[in-house]
Amino acid sequence: MPQTPHCSSCPVRVTAICGALKDDELKALSMISRQRRIPAGQVVFSDQDSSRFFANVLSGTVKLTKTMPDGRQQIVGLVFSPDFLGRAFSFNNPYFAEAASDVELCCFPHDAFESLLKDYPSLQHRLFENTLDELDAAREWMLLLGRKTAEEKIASFLYLLARRHHVDGCANQQSVAASFELPLTRADMADYLGLTIETVSRQLTKLKTRGIVRMVSSRQMEVPDSAALARVAGAEGISN
Amino acid sequence: MPQTPHCSSCPVRVTAICGALKDDELKALSMISRQRRIPAGQVVFSDQDSSRFFANVLSGTVKLTKTMPDGRQQIVGLVFSPDFLGRAFSFNNPYFAEAASDVELCCFPHDAFESLLKDYPSLQHRLFENTLDELDAAREWMLLLGRKTAEEKIASFLYLLARRHHVDGCANQQSVAASFELPLTRADMADYLGLTIETVSRQLTKLKTRGIVRMVSSRQMEVPDSAALARVAGAEGISN
DNA sequence: CGCCGACTTGATTAGATTCAAACTATGTGG
């Protein structure tokens, strides 16, 4: 049985696109929403099927992937906790969305949501800004994929996670030793960074040996000096 | 002296974002517009400076680049003829825009244009759809940069150009031998594809030797069998 | 206990980069 959503107690109420809505608009949105849990490894939606929907990610990580006929795969986007999932204004969604971990979603049926987009300019505007940010991120990643070395790629990814302090709990001071869990397997990291599993593993141990990171377990990372990590990451780690 | 724009005779009137506008709205937009010519190699706008504007590209090619401190560069977007140039709703533009060829622009001052965006939902919506398409393209390119071989990268790029039948003149039948000019130097192709100049050159001669393309000159290409090119390009050349 | 998936490590190979040189087209000044 679908859970009734309670926006008032929603963990992403303010940070998600809902933050752009006035009370009555939020109510209309909540009317069409429905929470769903999706276990790790399951398909959220395929680039093939038509049963499409939009969603806010409440917890967990969703990966958007592109696959070539021969099986080569690239993760083209990671969707974390307050982020929005779905491609508006397109008949067929061009990505394959898969749960990288157990995921909680707040789902909106495709047509109902798009009609709300029409009715609420502030919602559309928020989604627009969202999309612009995604585009910036995608282009940043193009620099990584096209020009960075394996070591820089790994460091960039870890630095990205450290900044998002992807912890689900303990908040960190600015630029203090960060501790976070890797939301992806080695295989997924490889697909995100344009590498192989083996190279990912080797570069991680290299960073460990160099003292840039500590690995509590294969998934649990600690970064004693985030500036050092940023330096290894190569670029624009200077700003931001 | 700035040329007075005449939307009625504009080559991109319908295809550009202007196509979303009603007559009176178009008039308001044309009031703030101003045509500019920018010679090849010149900076259109920098990721540093604040003197920003938006523009429709009337002719020529603009490249959006990201550069690392040590000089490594990646082209993260190519802006062709009816496309729109500029990043809305952001104080500082994150890309460096440079004319890859002589370029004609129809420019709009930053603030005036953003206020029009507020006033004309249809304009904002058009720009939103535009941005979604750019995001799709960026992610498609992520697959190329992360997973394709040098040969597939080159073939994909040529196939992209063939589809856009980037000719400035002779229109081509669907899926018939295409002839087009490369809008980029070898160095720029390398920066777009995440390769070196030498590899680009080698792969081009390889495609030439295999009979996939003919090279009338170093810039003028002919594709006898676009399906064969698509096959070499690797992926999703099947659709579209 | 032993299986299984995720991860690590080692040896070898291949594809692309790097370094180096030469070729082509275009434009300039003597």
Added chain:
DNA sequence: CCACATAGTTTGAATCTAATCAAGTCGGCG
């Protein structure tokens, strides 16, 4: 008009980074 400079391009040889192939280790779970 030709010699020469220059930017863009091609080609060759050597090198290196990351991929591939191949074992092995770790950790959880039936």
